[in-house]
Structure formats: C-alpha cells, structure tokens
Amino acid sequence: MFVRTYAGAVVGIDAVTVTVEVNIAGGGMGLSLVGLPDNAVKESEERIRAAFENSGERMASRKTVVNLAPADLRKEGAAFDLPIAVGILAATERVAPASVADTLFVGELSLDGSVKPVRGILPVAIGARREGIARLVVPQANVAEAAVVEGVQVYGVGSLRDVIALLNGETDAAPAEAPVFEALPHRPGRYDEDFADVKGQPHVKRALEIAAAGGHNVLMIGSPGSGKTMLARRMPSILPPLSADEALETTKIHSVAGLAGSGGLLSQRPFRAPHHTVSQVALIGGGQSPHPGEVSLAHNGILFLDELPEFGRSALEVLRQPLEEKRITVARARYRVQYPANFTLVAAMNPCPCGYYNHPAKECTCSAGAVHRYMGRISGPLLDRIDMHIEVTPVPPSELADAAPGESSAAVRERVCRAREVQRRRFEGCGGVHTNAMMNAAMLREHCRLDAASAALLEQAMQRLSLSARAYDRILKVARTIADLAGRERIEPLDVAEAINYRSLDRENWGK
Incomplete structure (x- = not known):
C-alpha cells in the first residue's frame, strides 16, 4: 500500500516541506530509506522498531520503502522519526491513511515510544502554513513555539500511542491556542x-x-x-x-x-x-x-x-x-x-x-x-x-x-x-x-x-x-x-x- 504524509527540513533559518512517501508491497523484508538521508535519519529504523514494540505495534513484515522528497535535498536529524513511523502506520492501516494526508509531523522517537522535542519547530510551522498544510503534530515540549504561527492547527503529543489515538479520533484533544503577543511597551x-x-x-x-x-x-x-x-x-x-x-x-x-x-x-x-x-x-x-x-x-x-x-x-x-x-x-x-x-x-x-x-x-x-x-x-x-x-x-x-x-x-x-x-x-x-x-x-x-x-x-x-x-x-x-x-x-x-x-x-x- 502507498501512503503520503509530510515532514519539514530546516535550511538556514527557513524550512522546506518534505514529502514522506511510504510503500509496502511485494516480497522481501526490511526498511529502505531513500532521498538523501544522513546517518541520523538512517538510524531511525532502529528507533522506530523499538518504539513500535514498546507501544504495542508491529512493523510491517513485507518490504517497506520510504522516500523523502525532494531527493536532492539532504535530510538531517532525528525529526524525521515521527513522520516515517506515522507513514508506516498508515500504510499498514493501523491509522486511517486519509488522516495523515494533510498533516505534517515532526519529532524524535525514543526507544520507549515517547516523542522527544527537536529544534527548528518554528520555521517548520511557518513553512507548513506557506504550503497550505492544515495540521501540524509536534512534540508536547514544542507546542508553545509552534502555536505562535496562526493558520495551522497545532497538536502536541507525548508518545506514539498519543499519535495513534489522535489520528484515529480516539481522543478529544483540541489544537493548541496561539499565544497573544502583546506590544512590549x-x-x-x-x-x-x-x-x-x-x-x-x-x-x-x-x-x-x-x-x-x-x-x-x-x-x-x-x-x-x-x-x-x-x-x-x-x-x-x-x-x-x-x-x-x-x-x-x-x-x-x-x-x-x-x-x-x-x-x-x-x-x-x-x-x-x-x-x-x-x-x-x-x-x-x-x-x-x-x-x-x-x-x-x-x-x-x-x-x-x-x-x-x-x-x-x-x-x-x-x-x-x-x-x-x-x-x-x-x-x-x-x-x-x-x-x-x-x-x-x-x-x-x-x-x-x-x-x-x-x-x-x-x-x-x-x-x-x-x-x-x-x-x-x-x-x-x-x-x-x-x-x-x-x-x-x-x-x-x-x-x-x-x-x-x-x-x-x-x-x-x-x-x-x-x-x-x-x-x-x-x-x-x-x-x-x-x-x-x-x-x-x-x-x-x-x-x-x-x-x-x-x-x-x-x-x-x-x-x-x-x-x-x-x-x-x-x-x-x-x-x-x-x-x-x-x-x-x-x-x-x-x-x-x-x-x-x-x-x-x-x-x-x-x-x-
């Protein structure tokens, strides 16, 4: 099954929206990451496997290919853990594929399934608004930073289980409210x-x-x-x-x-x-x-x-x-x-x-x-x-x-x-x-x-x-x-x- 969702890559002080394409089909086993990932992104496979096991989920038993587009932009850091994991969950229909189609995910996965904060959330949120993406899912510790960007619904999550519950509609979590910036005088x-x-x-x-x-x-x-x-x-x-x-x-x-x-x-x-x-x-x-x-x-x-x-x-x-x-x-x-x-x-x-x-x-x-x-x-x-x-x-x-x-x-x-x-x-x-x-x-x-x-x-x-x-x-x-x-x-x-x-x-x- 083929699924598409979104992540963000920071370039300078701005962000580029990255399309995360996940395809599970055919024979073979294992996870293949393509799209110019660095070592931290390549290591996400081990973090995702451990996070799945400790969250009560199972990786796909068939060959899984994840493409991070555009392919000529180098992808760096652990912020791609969450979007890749969500793409796999959607491709195995553990969450509804439609629920990830207009959502950008950012976050590093811990081995126990918790979601760690990452740097560069604000430019990623601004980039998501620029690209017309309606929803942004970020680590709970990054919510206040992302919420300052109006026009995007920001949800904070603390674990992979929270993400699954949010995408399946099993929680009544509301988007974070944007803080009001008062003139400092x-x-x-x-x-x-x-x-x-x-x-x-x-x-x-x-x-x-x-x-x-x-x-x-x-x-x-x-x-x-x-x-x-x-x-x-x-x-x-x-x-x-x-x-x-x-x-x-x-x-x-x-x-x-x-x-x-x-x-x-x-x-x-x-x-x-x-x-x-x-x-x-x-x-x-x-x-x-x-x-x-x-x-x-x-x-x-x-x-x-x-x-x-x-x-x-x-x-x-x-x-x-x-x-x-x-x-x-x-x-x-x-x-x-x-x-x-x-x-x-x-x-x-x-x-x-x-x-x-x-x-x-x-x-x-x-x-x-x-x-x-x-x-x-x-x-x-x-x-x-x-x-x-x-x-x-x-x-x-x-x-x-x-x-x-x-x-x-x-x-x-x-x-x-x-x-x-x-x-x-x-x-x-x-x-x-x-x-x-x-x-x-x-x-x-x-x-x-x-x-x-x-x-x-x-x-x-x-x-x-x-x-x-x-x-x-x-x-x-x-x-x-x-x-x-x-x-x-x-x-x-x-x-x-x-x-x-x-x-x-x-x-x-x-x-x-």
Missing part, C-alpha cells in the same frame, strides 16, 4: 541588571544611550575594573522592546539553534557574549551541519566581545561583512546558507597588555612597542566599522561610596524609544532600514545635511585626524542620532562635535 522586559546600579561614568552612559538609540557599534577602552563589562551587560535594558515581527524572526534563529526554550516567542532582545577563544565557525555559523553562529543569535540584540584584542584575528575579520550588510553568507562545497545578523556590536578592551596605560593612579609597565602591538591586533578596517570609541576611566572612591542610585534603565529606555520612533517614521517604506546606523549613502545625503559651520567642523576633523570616508559616514550617522535624542530636525555643530569626540582611537596615537 505594555509589558516591559524584566532585567536583573539596571543602569541605576552603575556609579559615575556619565559620559559612558551617554554614549551607550546614543548607541542604543541609533543602533551604533561601540568600543569601550579602559583599565581593568573601570566598569566596561558592567555597563555592557546593562545595554539590553535600555534597548527598545521587540516588535512582533522582530520577536518572530529572532525566535526562528534560536529555534534552529535549539535555544528557543518552551515559552513561545522570545520577549527580550538577545545578549550574546562569546568567550575570546570562540572559533570562527562558532562566531559566524556554518559547520558540517550548518548552524547559526553567535552573530546571528545576537540578531536584533547585542553581541558583546569582551577583551577584543584576545580574539583570533581571523574570527574578528569575518565580522566585517555582517557589520556592513547585517547578514552573513556561509558558503561551503555542500551548501550555501544565509543568516540574518543585524546586531549592535559592543566591545571592550584594555588599553595595553598590563591594562594601565593612561591610568590616573597606576603605572603602566608596558613598553611603547608593546602597547602599539597590542592595539595593532585590531585592524583599521574593523575599527572603521565601529561607530563610537569610548574611553572608560576608573570611578573615584568618593563616587563609589555614594549610596544614591543613578538614573534607571527605564528612564533611559524611554528617551531611546522616542528617538527610535523618529527614525521609524523617517525610514518608513525604506526596505528594512529602521535605525540611523543602517542608512546608505543616498539616505545620508537626504537626512544628514549639514549647515556651513557643521560641514567646516567635520572637514577640519577629517584633515587633522586623517579619517577615512567610512569614518566620515559613521560620524554623520552618530550626529543624526544625537540630534534625534535632542528632538532636533537638523544636525547642529554641537551634534557633530560630540560625534567626533566619540572617535577616541582616531584621536590618539596609542603607544607612539
């Missing part, structure tokens, strides 16, 4: 860390507010213990809340990586802080079985690189493309995938190997050459792509002893949200551009016009600091954000002057 995220905890550092707080308002990349340079990491970890608390579209896209990426959890859509912007020993593949993505890297897991959020010069040179240099294009393309001999990577880079570093170059109280023990070599670990092209360079000085003991809390993250976030709303209206209909940091050359000419005094100030800075054309554009974008925070329609000289001040590595000759 009405339910702001709860953060354990708040800007009110930070004593002193008003100029750094101001810079991070500008960075959050315009989506600008930031590099903090300061001695150990000056508060760089503390400030960076509080950046998510001042970012605007996720919109529904951003939450869906962010959750898709985390779903593919197996990090979405069981709570439906993510409600907070991601904050990723990989260690400086991270490999290039782990940072950018890819691998033998492609997975999104840290830059994509930080999409719509923060990528924090602490001790920036300690990262491998090759790992840092591959950041150039995502910093410019807000996406990363991973091309290998067997595949080519593209992941979104619209993150805000927040980096921190010491000014020298010992950490005390230009320290107000401690003496640096590094030679001028050592300082220069240390700074040289970060290439000029990468520094050019970081909009703001901020010097972080140690906080005086008198300020540390002050018990009064600083300005709260909620108050800063309110100003950031107002500036982001100005940008949203400005770039409405501009094809995905929604912050000043994302402006292209044409947008710069339109939205960053300078008066004579501002233009003269910027021209003088370009000549004295030998800035590149990219740095010129970055200064304009930061100045535009400073004006937006102040509620000004036009950029004024003081906005340009402040933006130039945030290019400290261009103003200093480190170690010379």
Whole structure:
C-alpha cells in the first residue's frame, strides 16, 4: 500500500516541506530509506522498531520503502522519526491513511515510544502554513513555539500511542491556542541588571544611550575594573522592546539553534557574549551541519566581545561583512546558507597588555612597542566599522561610596524609544532600514545635511585626524542620532562635535 504524509527540513533559518512517501508491497523484508538521508535519519529504523514494540505495534513484515522528497535535498536529524513511523502506520492501516494526508509531523522517537522535542519547530510551522498544510503534530515540549504561527492547527503529543489515538479520533484533544503577543511597551522586559546600579561614568552612559538609540557599534577602552563589562551587560535594558515581527524572526534563529526554550516567542532582545577563544565557525555559523553562529543569535540584540584584542584575528575579520550588510553568507562545497545578523556590536578592551596605560593612579609597565602591538591586533578596517570609541576611566572612591542610585534603565529606555520612533517614521517604506546606523549613502545625503559651520567642523576633523570616508559616514550617522535624542530636525555643530569626540582611537596615537 502507498501512503503520503509530510515532514519539514530546516535550511538556514527557513524550512522546506518534505514529502514522506511510504510503500509496502511485494516480497522481501526490511526498511529502505531513500532521498538523501544522513546517518541520523538512517538510524531511525532502529528507533522506530523499538518504539513500535514498546507501544504495542508491529512493523510491517513485507518490504517497506520510504522516500523523502525532494531527493536532492539532504535530510538531517532525528525529526524525521515521527513522520516515517506515522507513514508506516498508515500504510499498514493501523491509522486511517486519509488522516495523515494533510498533516505534517515532526519529532524524535525514543526507544520507549515517547516523542522527544527537536529544534527548528518554528520555521517548520511557518513553512507548513506557506504550503497550505492544515495540521501540524509536534512534540508536547514544542507546542508553545509552534502555536505562535496562526493558520495551522497545532497538536502536541507525548508518545506514539498519543499519535495513534489522535489520528484515529480516539481522543478529544483540541489544537493548541496561539499565544497573544502583546506590544512590549505594555509589558516591559524584566532585567536583573539596571543602569541605576552603575556609579559615575556619565559620559559612558551617554554614549551607550546614543548607541542604543541609533543602533551604533561601540568600543569601550579602559583599565581593568573601570566598569566596561558592567555597563555592557546593562545595554539590553535600555534597548527598545521587540516588535512582533522582530520577536518572530529572532525566535526562528534560536529555534534552529535549539535555544528557543518552551515559552513561545522570545520577549527580550538577545545578549550574546562569546568567550575570546570562540572559533570562527562558532562566531559566524556554518559547520558540517550548518548552524547559526553567535552573530546571528545576537540578531536584533547585542553581541558583546569582551577583551577584543584576545580574539583570533581571523574570527574578528569575518565580522566585517555582517557589520556592513547585517547578514552573513556561509558558503561551503555542500551548501550555501544565509543568516540574518543585524546586531549592535559592543566591545571592550584594555588599553595595553598590563591594562594601565593612561591610568590616573597606576603605572603602566608596558613598553611603547608593546602597547602599539597590542592595539595593532585590531585592524583599521574593523575599527572603521565601529561607530563610537569610548574611553572608560576608573570611578573615584568618593563616587563609589555614594549610596544614591543613578538614573534607571527605564528612564533611559524611554528617551531611546522616542528617538527610535523618529527614525521609524523617517525610514518608513525604506526596505528594512529602521535605525540611523543602517542608512546608505543616498539616505545620508537626504537626512544628514549639514549647515556651513557643521560641514567646516567635520572637514577640519577629517584633515587633522586623517579619517577615512567610512569614518566620515559613521560620524554623520552618530550626529543624526544625537540630534534625534535632542528632538532636533537638523544636525547642529554641537551634534557633530560630540560625534567626533566619540572617535577616541582616531584621536590618539596609542603607544607612539
């Protein structure tokens, strides 16, 4: 008997619907899997046999051929266990063949017949809706994630017996209800860390507010213990809340990586802080079985690189493309995938190997050459792509002893949200551009016009600091954000002057 049902295969952060064709006929015995399955899919035969036996079912005694179409797409992972098992059950008429004809199944089978959760459920559910498939059967632990996709009936199952009961109408199980996504301004995220905890550092707080308002990349340079990491970890608390579209896209990426959890859509912007020993593949993505890297897991959020010069040179240099294009393309001999990577880079570093170059109280023990070599670990092209360079000085003991809390993250976030709303209206209909940091050359000419005094100030800075054309554009974008925070329609000289001040590595000759 021939039966057809459906499964899903994740490619990049999207999913392709896979047709599972099962044919039981003729002589012979055993199960044959065709359609370019990987080892995990081939091993499904043993898992399915054990799950059948422990669920009171029996495999077909005749030759069973399972085809996973399209045949030229490599099928990976254990998520094909459940659709293959259901196809066999339908082909042996243990369940009605008509009950599986318009249903997509996803799940890994345990030997005892239970259904385990798998990664990539959200893109599979979106793909099912796109293909017009009416019903989706997923592991119980993945129900909340799949249910956020409207237009598809989602059923959660805990075992193979539950699947049989559902398909035979022996249970009154109802499809899961889609959770209502409320606009996050009405339910702001709860953060354990708040800007009110930070004593002193008003100029750094101001810079991070500008960075959050315009989506600008930031590099903090300061001695150990000056508060760089503390400030960076509080950046998510001042970012605007996720919109529904951003939450869906962010959750898709985390779903593919197996990090979405069981709570439906993510409600907070991601904050990723990989260690400086991270490999290039782990940072950018890819691998033998492609997975999104840290830059994509930080999409719509923060990528924090602490001790920036300690990262491998090759790992840092591959950041150039995502910093410019807000996406990363991973091309290998067997595949080519593209992941979104619209993150805000927040980096921190010491000014020298010992950490005390230009320290107000401690003496640096590094030679001028050592300082220069240390700074040289970060290439000029990468520094050019970081909009703001901020010097972080140690906080005086008198300020540390002050018990009064600083300005709260909620108050800063309110100003950031107002500036982001100005940008949203400005770039409405501009094809995905929604912050000043994302402006292209044409947008710069339109939205960053300078008066004579501002233009003269910027021209003088370009000549004295030998800035590149990219740095010129970055200064304009930061100045535009400073004006937006102040509620000004036009950029004024003081906005340009402040933006130039945030290019400290261009103003200093480190170690010379």
